[in-house]
Amino acid sequence: MMAGNTPKPDRETGVNLGFLEEAEPWQLLSAQFPSKVGGKPAWLSQEKLPTSSELECEKCQLPLVFLLQVYAPIVGYERSFHRTLYVFCCKTPACYTRNDSRCFKVYRSQLPRKNDFYSFNPPPDEKPADLGDGRHLLSTGVKLCRRCGCPGQKACSRCHVVTYCSKEHQVIDWKQRHKKECCNEASASSEVLDSFVFPEWELVTEPEDLPVKDEESRSSGSQQVNYTSSDLEERELDSMALHESEDSKVFSKFKKRVATEPHQVLRYCRKGSPLWLSSEHVPSKGEVPKCQCGANRSFEFQIMPQLLNHLKVDQPDESIDWGTLVIYTCTDSCDQGNKYSSEFIWKQDFSEDRVL
Ligand SMILES: [Zn+2]
Ligand SMILES: [Zn+2]
Ligand SMILES: [Zn+2]
Ligand SMILES: [Zn+2]
Incomplete structure (x- = not known):
């Protein structure tokens, strides 16, 4: 790009927006350090993964499913030369009660440039000759659940070939395919299209630009607020009215902010601020817990409601749902001995009756 003398027509906000794109399966494997949605997790560190009980829904106790991962190294810090954040969620619609984040978990993994699992140099940008069996067994010998890709030490008691994270996933898999495989009617290596995990996408990011005139009109304060006169009549208290406006x-x-790039599924700005969709249920400083290391946690990224359109979760009556999911991480990005560290997630739902 040229260093122009003309003023920039757009203003960069410092936020990186995430969009979904199709990718070849090999591009989403661990060695490519992907950011992605759905499918199975591409684990960064190949050891000290979260345990099955750490990947349980706190509400229904069923195993969580991988939602997405964001590759987010921190420049200038050797310990986080590679760094990936993982978000898991429950697939039980009933667990999605209003403004309640207990059906989600977030983990952070990081590695120095020189580590036991990956080359010191960037991965080649081409399909490797041998993809390996990295999907069910890590190089470190960690066994993965063939259903969800999370650690799974429980082997089928008949063939001892396939492993699972939980009884639940073993039962589903037995009914849908393993019964036939285990009795040698089908090859165990056949990878069937799995409707259990979310559809898989690459997550690509680009800087958010806002048109300058947009900013001017915003500061002029002429905002159209949208509520009906019957809403107004229902107000009984002045304080309520104030709150609603x-x-x-x-x-x-x-x-308005989202309308500039309506397909954004993620907003990333480490140590920046989230874009709230309601004035209700915004955490106070004390409501975001400190990291285990003692450092504060700060905002890192948020998942937008647009992502739901790509997950194929809609059912007639109820489905999993959120307004926005806001992820806070350790400001120091501390090292807890290569362990996957737990981070903090906050779900904010739309106020009643508001839809995008
Ligand atoms: Zn649940
Ligand atoms: Zn599983
Ligand atoms: Zn078996
Ligand atoms: Zn920490």
Whole structure:
């Protein structure tokens, strides 16, 4: 690019937006350090993975499913030369109660450039000759559940070939395919299209640009707030009215900001601020717990409601749902001995009756 003398037409906000793209399966394997949605997790560190009980829904106790991972190294820190954040969620719609994040978990893994698992040099940008069996068994001998790709030490008691994270996943897999395989009617290596995990996509990012005129109109304060006169009549208290208009302002700011790039599924800005969609259920400083190491946690990225359109989760009556999922991580990105460290997630839902 040229260093132009003309003023820039757009203003960079410092936020990176995430979009979904199709990719070849090999491009989403661990060795490519992918950011991705759905499929099975591409584990960064090949050891000290979260245990099955650490990947359980706190509400229904069923195994969580991999939602997405973001490759987010921190420049200038050797310990986080490679760094990936993982988000897992429950597939039980009933667990998705309002503003309740207990059906999610977030883990962070990081490695120095010189490590036991990957080359010191960047991976070649071409399909490797041998993909290996990295999907069911890590190089370190960690066995993975063939259903969800999370650690799975429980082997089928008949053939001892396939392993699972939980009884639940073994039962589903037995009914859908392993019964035939185990009795040698089908080859165990055949990879069937798995409807249990979410559809797989690459997550690509680009900087958010806002048109400058957009900013001018925003500062002029002429915002259209959208509620009906019957809503107004229902108000009984002035304080409620004040609160509602505040909430409307936040919601309309959210809508306007997203409208510039309506397909964004993620907003990334480490140590920046999330884009809230409601003035309700915003965490106070004390509600974001400190990291185990004692450092504060700060905002790193948020998952947008648009992602739901790509997960094939819609059912007629109810489905998994969120307004936005806001992820806070250790400001020091501390090293807990190569362990996958737990981070913090906050779910904010839309106020009643508001939809995008
Ligand atoms: Zn659950
Ligand atoms: Zn599993
Ligand atoms: Zn078997
Ligand atoms: Zn920490």
